[in-house]
Amino acid sequence: MELTRRDFLKLSGGGVVGAAFLGMFSPDSLLEAVPIDIPLRKEKIGEKTTICPYCAVGCSLIVASVDGKAINIEGDPDHPINEGSLCSKGSALIQVVNNTRRLSKVLYRAPGAYEWQEKSWDWAIERIARNIKKTRDENWTHKDGNSRVVNRTEAIANDGSAAVNNEEAYLITKLCRTMGMTYIEHCARLCHSSTVGALGSSFGRGAMTNHWIDLKNSDCIMIIGSNAAENHPLSFKWITKAMEKEAKLISVDPRFTRTSSKADIYAKLRSGTDVAFIGGMIKYVIEDIERHPENYNMTYIKEYTNATLLIDPKFRGPADLDGLFSGYNADKRSYDRSTWVYQLDGKGIPKRDLSLKDSNCVFQILKKHFSRYDVDTVCSITGTPKDVYLKVSKTYAMTGRADKAGTIIYAMGATQHTNAVQMIRSYAILQLLLGNIGVAGGGINAARGQSNVQGSTDHAILYHILPGYLKTPSPEDVDLKTYLKNHTPTSNDPLSANWWQNYKKYIVSLLKAWYGNAAEAPDFAYEYLAKVEGNHSHIAITEAIHKGIIRGLLSWGHNTAVSGPNGNMERADLAKLDWLVVPELWESETAAFWKRPGVDPGQIKTEVFLLPAKASLEKEGSITNSGRWSQWRYECCQAPGMAQTDLWILTKLAKKLKGLYAQEGGAYPDPILNLTWDYGDEPDVHKVAKEINGYDLTTGKLLPSFTKLKDDGTTSSGNWLYCGSYTETGNMAARRDLMPDKFNIGLYPGWAWCWPVNRRILYNRASVDLDGKPWNSTIPVVVWNPWRSVWEGDVPDGGWPPMSQKGTRLPFIMTSEGWGHLFAPGKALKDGPMPEHYEPWESPVKNFMSGTQNDPVVTIWKSDMDFTGSPDKYPIVCTTFRVSEHWQAGQMSRNLPWLVELMPEMFVEIGEELAREKGIGYGQKVIVESARGKIEAVAMVTKRFSPFMIDGRKVHEIGMPWHWGYMGLSTGDSANLLTANIGDANTTIPEYKAFLCNVRAK
């Protein structure tokens, strides 16, 4: 008989195992983290599961506890992704809960004070609510300068979090919007906002297309701008499984990383040159398609992508306009995008050329555009050795065969650039040309970082969207009818599902969830929503604090003093706030900004509230991993002292604010008074999860799917995308059924729940031919059963029959015309319908592709703390990265003795040649300086960086982690003291990954 781990626990008694486990560790590191009064032997040991709070792989852990104290945490062997394994951070999780450094009391820092004071929750909630009310009432705008009703305050900002549960993220959005706030952000802006912009404009949805386990189905995995082996360690389990079946691994990165060390091909590229790198591969593929169409899936290209569609003949691209597209206005730094559109026939349907020969068809436009990306030019820009580059192009192009699948994995090496959206767009174009979207082992796998950054994005802790990716209204959207007219896409093509035609159902159901009976037809309380104008993203928040526009900040576990760009500015500007609220597990750099080294607290007038929050495994709720799996985690152990859940804090604040406005009135109290908040005094997370799912208001029953939502006010749903996650059948996110899917390709449809409608691979109707037969019958995702007239396998992306049958719809149901976008038409993107190479904002070289040096529509911030470095003074390219042992801004790892022991100090990686030039030795202290500041770090002289040959001259690049700050067990300078307030043209994600610096020995 095979004995599983769980059988073993049952037979042997978990207490003995737990005690034995504790005895395995060195007493010094353990004693600091674990209070010694834990009873080690008990009759009953509680065991519950949780989901890892670090990266978005979404590994599960089993927590054993005695009397509410965790005594052992280990990988969950039943979990289909991690199968019991954990990385260094997951393995150290017990030190998050048993840690004397955890906050256990409510702390208050009065204006000008030098110390914290202990306070009660009642006192803090009352004081914070009064601050919010005062700031809101004194800074309320009912109408803007054009007499349009906007109902907003710009004086309060929200930052965070990607670490809270979905239910908490949803309530943050709900409360902030109801208060009329416009500056609403969390760290998705800083890590993956460009993913949503790029994948949304390419395929219709802004999320990872496949999921972690599916990597095992791939024939070739290209990892670009990601060090998956280090930063998503358990994802590598599935990459390794693919490699065991002969799959090729390509690593493209400026630095030879742990991922590169496992790769079949390592290609170096200079940071910020991805569009050139992939642009050359697109050129290779297009030319190869013309030479050898038999090696490519021409049906996919013609029938599923917009290759055949004709573009307005007035459209011009960078080949004709020296790096620009038609419609550029240099004064406004923006485009008139009226020529970036399809030609329509008399019925308003896009015209096509199935021969792909028309010079205005997308395929020919693409061919002309990328013809400039020849190998010599590309390698001059990227610094990639030519032979390696050709090997990468050839190897990856082989996945263009109909029965082959290639996947691209990327992370922040791609997302954090001034043209990041276009970099990711270039991946999307390559994948569409190779027929790799929708198939098993294919897709674009955006490796999300934080454990719930996907969920917090879905629930819209971002200024520009409402839950479910509905647009935030602008002042032009004067009423619901106008809002719907402006944002509901239309299509005259009977072949297009145009799923967004359901917009009204989703926004009305959202308003019903938020405002109940006050949301009446015809506008359903639409006027309660703030109308937002302009850029209110993370950088804009810093700039608005700097200008004195924002007076108060709610910062939910978001350590902006370490993670924000231009860190000196971020830290200094916090002192301009009247008040700052930080719910946290630790005394973070942000909470303690007023006593950071070099400042006099007496000069800082900001009131600071540091609220002790419960850790993930001390509370219950769902989180959504990178592959869109919403997984339930349980309260596994007790929190220290007074710590509370974010759900509890939000509930107390919402109720206090409702009470204050009911008693005292104030600026536009209606939305606050009518806000639904019926989760109980000790909030029931299940009630929130059910509200997110939504109800049939005529029966009071939970809805089974968003297909049941209505636009007449008879249904509610806090987030239409999650409709189906908590139904009359139960809590779908809590499911743990390991039954394999019909074709056994690793979907695990009974494990947790996946948005949308439990579909595991997006756009999966593109994985079959026109008759519904899979391109690769050995790993089918969906198959049309002609006898039963149903799809089998994964939940089909739209239930319509295959393309050869009547009543069908095209497979990209979320784009308005139904095709995957090689050319992103209309107003999808601000800086071009196709990617064009531009240099990073700070670059040591000119743009060899055109006379347009930088992305021409990026916002340039011009405060007295925004500085740009010149290559004369700062000739070295600098990039940032993460290490496996630390976590983002550091508060979740620099307070853990085991992790600090593994990775104790801030360092900078410098190539051997540059180190020789600068006289820097291994282990020596160095100063790294940019136009924004200087930091100190230990030099790690390494072979992992080597100079790039850029147009015949050497360019050096260095790299450093950014996890450090001035609090915690291990302190050091943050790399973000060097980075700039400059962001992507479409999403304003900061350009953390390429800036200029200089380095010298200390």
Ligand code: SF4
């Ligand atoms: S950090 Fe990521 S890979 Fe490591 S255990 Fe947690 S979820 Fe898994």
